[in-house]
Amino acid sequence: MQDYIQQLTDGRTRVMREVEGIPVTIYFSEKDDEDILEKVKSMIMDAYAERKLREGKQSNFSPQ
Template sequence: MKESIEELPDGRVRVVREVCGMPVSIIFSAQEDNKTLEKIKAMIMDAYAERKARGGKTSNLAQP
């Protein structure tokens, strides 16, 4: 699983991780601490991978 973390010019942090072959980006505000960043990142990425494994549905917005 590929992952990159970069600090944006305005101080925010962008995390990009490849999940099920697709890049997923998360942008955090500049005030987040590293411990919180790691917990949130793991929760979001795990949830995305679980939904993707269940049939590719990645958003509730497309539901009727």
């Protein structure tokens, strides 16, 4: 699966990407909300750091 970005008729943006063989879809709202974007970024980075820790590798990400 390739990256796929689609602008929906209601103003949202849909981003689809395959991550480790699993299709992932993220919907972004019509208007950017910095608070929500920061929370999503934090969740993604926390999951990445957790996976690296599980695999016994050092992550470049350090929580704030």
